[in-house]
Amino acid sequence: MSTVTLSKIVKRFGAFTAVHDTSLEFGEGQFVTLLGPSGCGKTTTLRMIAGLLDPSEGDILIGGRRVNDIPIHKRNLGIVFQNYALFPHKTVAENVAFGLKYRNVPKDEAARRVAEALDLVQLPQVGDRYPKALSGGQQQRIALARAIVIEPDVLLLDEPLSALDANLREDMRVELKRIQDRIGVTTVFVTHDQSEALAMSDSIVVMSNGRVEQVGAPEEVYNTPASEFVAQFLGASNILAATCTGRANGTVTLDAPVFGRLGIPAERAPQVAGAGPAKLVLRAEKLHLAARGTTDGQAASADAVVEAVDYQGQAARYFLRAGAHRFQAVNMIDGRPFAAGAEVTLHLRPQDCAALPGDPA
Secondary structure, three states, X not given: OOOXXXXXXXXXXXXXXXXXXXXXXXXXXXXXXXXXXXXXXXXXXHHHHHOOOOOOEEEEEEOOEEOOOOOHHHOOEEEEOXXXXXXXXXXXXXXXXXXXXXXXXXXXXXXXXXXXXXXXXXXXXOOOOOHHHOOHHHHHHHHHHHHHOOOXXXXXXXXXXXXXXXXXXXXXXXXXXXXXXXXXXXXXXXXXXXXXXHHHOOEEEEEEOOEEEEEEOXXXXXXXXXXXXXXXXXXXEEEEEEEEEEEEOOEEEEEEOOOEEEEEEHHHOOOOXXXXXXXXXXXXXXXXXXXXXXXXXXXXXXXXXXXXXXXXXXXXXXEEEEOOEEEEEEEEOOOOOOOOOXXXXXXXXXXXXXXXXXXOO
């Protein structure tokens, strides 16, 4: 296992800067996800760690050793790409053994390590098959076996689940995390899928336009977003312009449209220093719908009308209007979902809210 350190990394392509002055450190054995939309710089960052791209500025260290000038084949990295990149004319065992061959590992040891890697990915009986005979999920596991068989210092995963269908993706993310936990290798995972990031990561790096927006544990970046971008990208959020009237005794007090005065836990509003403009962040699943007039003594309430319903099976996504404001809410379905046109009451617990600094006047 090795740490990975990026120190003031910049990557330019001509006049375009893809990654701006980025410094990050990934601890030994951590599963770190670079998360963001297409074009945010996450894959470029991964490719610089791999040695497939050279940084324009800054240093990359693996295990405390500067690797800027060390070629990819000497960095001892395991890499899994989106398309798996298996050799169609080689058997599964030959594919897995490919990296060992170029490390001059003796044949007996190579055979043992290939068998162990195939056992780890739960495909011990497919060594003599060819990739075309395997399903997409099996090919993904073989690509992973090839990456880990060399006993890498760092494992790099570039959207390896994106080619799989939805159900298989969910199964494979559990399997991938199980394998990473078992071998304990420091892992850097690139995805644009928030569900993958939340489910698998020890730490998430949220990126936008080549810059890091926030770094933290999944619970931290989800519950306490550091910017409006993070709040909107990582889950569905409703953001209201509000006014902070004070910060005291572990509570930030906001006056907000629709819901009135709310006392937000101070740890959910770390950037709101005191009185002034603020933004109230309401996660869609924290807004609970009830029949019009229903009360909840622990929650702030507001009347609303359902404008549209996106039925999702176990849950429904509601689009609502409360006065001049529109909201999204995601609720589990108990019985039948509310229909479009239904008059409802929204309930919101202040402890479920977060707050950000508002735009200056």
